[in-house]
Amino acid sequence: MSEAPRFPGLPSKPIIDLMVGVPSLAEARERCIKSIEALGYNYIPEYAAWLPGELFFRKGPPGPWTHHLHVMEPSNPRWETLLVFRDYLRAHPEAARAYADIKQALAASSREDIAAYRNGKTRFVEETTAKARAWRADPSGR
Template sequence: MEKYGAGSIVVSDYDPNWPTLFAQECGRIKQTLGAFALAIEHIGSTAVPGLPSKPIIDLLVGIPNLEQARRQCITPLEALGYIYVPEYASWLPRELFFRKGPPGPWTHHVHMMEPSHPRWETLVVFRDYLRAHPEAARAYADIKCELAASSNDNIGAYRNGKTAFVEETTAKARAWHAAVRD
C-alpha cells in the first residue's frame, strides 16, 4: 500500500487563493528554468474553480526534451524545495515528477514532460472540461470526497477509485474539445 505523505487524505473546499499560489510558483519555475520551460499549466482539481481538492497545486511543465530535462532541471527544482520522485517513472512514464512541501503535507506537484506526450493533452482537456461543465465537476467532487473518507491514507486506493470517472470524463472531454475547435 502506498501511504499518503501527510497521513489521512483530506479533500478541502475550494480555496480561491489556489490560482494565486499557482501563479507565484509558476513565476519561480519560469525564472529558474528560463526558456527551457516551454509552457506551464495549472492542472488538477485546484485549477477548477469551485472544485474541492487535496490542497496541492499541480503544475504541468512542458520541456523540449525529457532526457535533457533529467540532466538540467532536477537540481534547480531541488533548489526551489522540490523533491524528485524517480520511483514514479513506472507509474508516470516519460514524465519527471516532483513534490514540494515537508514530508507531507505536500503543497505542490510538478509534472514535467514534453508537450507532445499524450498525457499533456489528457490533463489539459480534462481540466478544461470540468471548468466548462459544473455538473461533471460536482460529480467528481462527490467521488473524491467519498474516496478520501474511505481510503484513509492509502493514496493508491484514492487514485485508483477515481480512474473510471476520469477515463469516462476524459473521453467526453476529448469529444467536447474537438467539437469546440470545429
Template sequence: MERYGGGAISVSDYDPAWPEMFEQERARLQSVLGTPILTIEHMGSTAVPGLAAKPIIDLLVGVRQLTEVRSHCIEQLQALGYTYIPQYESWLPDELFFRKGVPGPWTHHVHVMELSNPRWEAFLSFRDYLRAHPDAASEYGDLKRSLAVAFKDDIVGYRNAKHDFVVAALRKRREDE
C-alpha cells in the same frame, strides 16, 4: 500500499487563492528553469474554479526534450525545495515528478514532460472539461470527498478509484469536440 504523506487524504472546499498560488510558483519555476521550459500549466483540481480538491497545487511543465532538462531540472527544483521522486518513473517513464513539502503535507506537485507526451493532453483536456462543465466538476468533487473517507491514507486506492470518472470525462470531452 503507498501511503499519503500528510496522513489521511483531505479534500478541501475550493480556495480562491489557488490560482494566485499557482502563478507565484509558476514564476519561480520559470525564473529558475529558464529557456528549456516551453510552458507551465495549472492542472488538477485546484485549477478548476469551485472544485473541491486536495490542497496541492499541480504544475505541468512542458519541455521540448526531457533528456535535455533531466539533470538541470532536478537540481534546480531541489534548490526550490522540491524532492524528486524517481520511483514514479517505473510507471511514468516519460515524466519527472517532484513534490514540495515532503514528507507531507505536500503543497505543490510538479510534472515535467514533453508536450508530445499523451498525458500532457489528457491532463489539460480533463481540466478543461471540468472547467466547462460545472455539474461534472461538482460530481467529481463529491466523488473525491467520499473516496478520501473510504481510502483514508491509501493514495493509490484513491487515485485508482477516480480512474473511471476521469476516463468517462475524457470520452465526453472528445465527443464535445
C-alpha cells in the same frame, strides 16, 4: 507551464499541481533536476515507473507536501489528457460536481490509502476524458 484545474467548490488535496512542458525530457533530466531541487523540490525518480515520460518532484515537508511538479514534453499523451479533462470540467459544472462527489466519497472511504483513492477515480476520469475529447472536437455538441 499549466496549472491543474482550479474550480471554486471542488474539493481537493491542499497540494498545488504544476505541469511544465520541456522540448526534451532527456535534456531536462540532465540539466534541470539540480536547479529544480535548488528551489526546494525533491526529485522522486521512482515515480518514473508510475508516470513514464515525466520527471516528478514534490515540495514541502513530507506529509503534507505543498506542491507536485510534473515535467514532461507536451507531446506526452498525458499532457493532452490532463488539459482536456481540466477544460471540460471548467466548461461543464455538472461534471465538476459529479467529480467532487466522487472525490469526497473516496476521501472518506479510503482515508490514507492513496492508491484506493486514485483507483476509485479511474473510471470517472476515463469516461469524462472521452467525453472531453469529443467535446473538444465539436464544442457545439453536434
